[in-house]
Amino acid sequence: MAPGNAYRPGRDHTSRTYPVVPPIYQTTTFELDDTSYADIQGTGGLRETWYSRFSNPTVDAAAAEVARLHGAARSLMTASGMAAIATTLVTLLRSGDTLVAARQVYGDTDDLLTRDLPALGVTVIRVDAFDTAAWERAVAEHRPAVLYGETLSNPQLRLMDIPAVAGIAHGAGARLVVDNTFATPFCTRPLALGADVVVESATKFLAGHSDVVAGAVTLDDGALAEEVQRRLITFGGCLDPHAAFLAWRGMRTFGVRLAESCRTAEVVATKMADEPGIEHVRYPGRLDHPDAGAVADAVMPGPKGAMLGLVLAGGDERVLQVLRRLEVAVEATSLGGVETLASVPFNSSHFTMTPQQRLDAGIPPGLLRLSVGLEGEEALVADLRQAISATGGS
Numbered sequence: 365m366a367p368g369n370a371y372r373p374g375r376d377h378t379s380r381t382y383p384v385v386p387p388i389y390q391t392t393t394f395e396l397d398d399t400s401y402a403d404i405q406g407t408g409g410l411r412e413t414w415y416s417r418f419s420n421p422t423v424d425a426a427a428a429e430v431a432r433l434h435g436a437a438r439s440l441m442t443a444s445g446m447a448a449i450a451t452t453l454v455t456l457l458r459s460g461d462t463l464v465a466a467r468q469v470y471g472d473t474d475d476l477l478t479r480d481l482p483a484l485g486v487t488v489i490r491v492d493a494f495d496t497a498a499w500e501r502a503v504a505e506h507r508p509a510v511l512y513g514e515t516l517s518n519p520q521l522r523l524m525d526i527p528a529v530a531g532i533a534h535g536a537g538a539r540l541v542v543d544n545t546f547a548t549p550f551c552t553r554p555l556a557l558g559a560d561v562v563v564e565s566a567t568k569f570l571a572g573h574s575d576v577v578a579g580a581v582t583l584d585d586g587a588l589a590e591e592v593q594r595r596l597i598t599f600g601g602c603l604d605p606h607a608a609f610l611a612w613r614g615m616r617t618f619g620v621r622l623a624e625s626c627r628t629a630e631v632v633a634t635k636m637a638d639e640p641g642i643e644h645v646r647y648p649g650r651l652d653h654p655d656a657g658a659v660a661d662a663v664m665p666g667p668k669g670a671m672l673g674l675v676l677a678g679g680d681e682r683v684l685q686v687l688r689r690l691e692v693a694v695e696a697t698s699l700g701g702v703e704t705l706a707s708v709p710f711n712s713s714h715f716t717m718t719p720q721q722r723l724d725a726g727i728p729p730g731l732l733r734l735s736v737g738l739e740g741e742e743a744l745v746a747d748l749r750q751a752i753s754a755t756g757g758s
């Protein structure tokens with residue numbers, strides 16, 4: 365056998381044609397020449413593709429797709445949603461800085477805000493995400509460097525008034541970071557509403573098939589993008605090329621998936637609102653939603669998302685029985701897949717709280733959370749009806 369490497373892609377590309385789908389560049393390193401070294405040295409290694417923790421064409425293809433969905437200048441793929449959030453906040457904050465953050469955030473983000481950032485010397489002030497006056501007061505009093513919140517909260521399914529909070533941030537020379545995971549760029553493009561950075565778990569609706577953990581940071585500020593990229597390199601939060609391919613593959617159908625899931629969620633919300641056994645339906649598209657009107661129109665001008673909350677009569681005991689009887693919806697944590705996922709906050713995302721704390725946080729007993737997939741409204745409504753009637757009707 366001849367010595368040397370068997371495969372030299374740059375040299376043996378004999379085909380006149382090119383693949384429609386980006387190849388999975390499952391390679392850690394890239395063969396270099398004098399031009400590459402000059403590029404690496406000239407850009408601190410940020411531009412030339414030379415090592416896959418810095419950049420990789422398959423990962424770049426996924427990033428370009430996220431940026432396109434947001435109409436943004438730049439996206440960076442990360443190993444998970446938490447890598448996107450942690451890397452962004454550590455890039456923007458220094459010891460001695462203050463962060464004003466929503467009280468209602470994802471559980472692991474809450475840990476980051478209550479344990480890890482304070483340990484790095486960051487003061488974290490929490491406010492009610494849906495109270496614009498509270499954001500205003502906290503910013504005036506604490507002069508933060510960064511404001512942080514989620515477009516659509518879990519499991520209240522309330523909307524943050526992004527234009528108002530962005531205005532407050534910019535009036536004080538601070539930046540607004542928004543977690544847009546639940547809303548998705550199909551319903552909300554936070555950068556267009558004034559946010560400075562969008563962080564997302566691509567694990568959920570973006571990739572959309574419950575088969576890959578990934579995240580993304582999206583922004584228009586090129587200099588800040590390089591700052592975040594530098595931390596991804598030093599903290600090692602890069603996405604693997606194989607995972608990036610799955611994320612890219614999932615995003616090819618993002619628009620049609622979201623259109624169908626949002627439409628189905630709205631129909632299921634309407635049908636279940638009149639159903640015996642259901643006390644209340646939470647969906648941002650409903651007129652009885654607390655953010656209906658100006659906030660919903662600004663933050664979700666079109667479809668109102670694929671997340672739905674049903675408050676069942678009979679409390680947490682009953683909701684658990686209903687959950688166990690569902691045959692179409694799958695009892696699982698997470699969201700955003702092609703299959704409808706059902707969960708109850710009291711035993712999963714919010715189990716550490718007491719019933720009273722949950723009530724104070726807007727999580728009533730009997731709340732069932734649905735991430736609506738692609739089974740269609742008939743199958744989902746029939747499934748909910750059979751589960752509710754099997755556990756004692758109304």
Ligand SMILES: *Cc1c(COP(=O)(O)O)cnc(C)c1O
Nearest residue numbers: 444445446470543545565567578
């Ligand atoms: C899932 C989720 C995250 C974390 O994403 P991972 O990909 O699991 O790291 C962050 N924010 C929200 C709102 C989420 O739903």
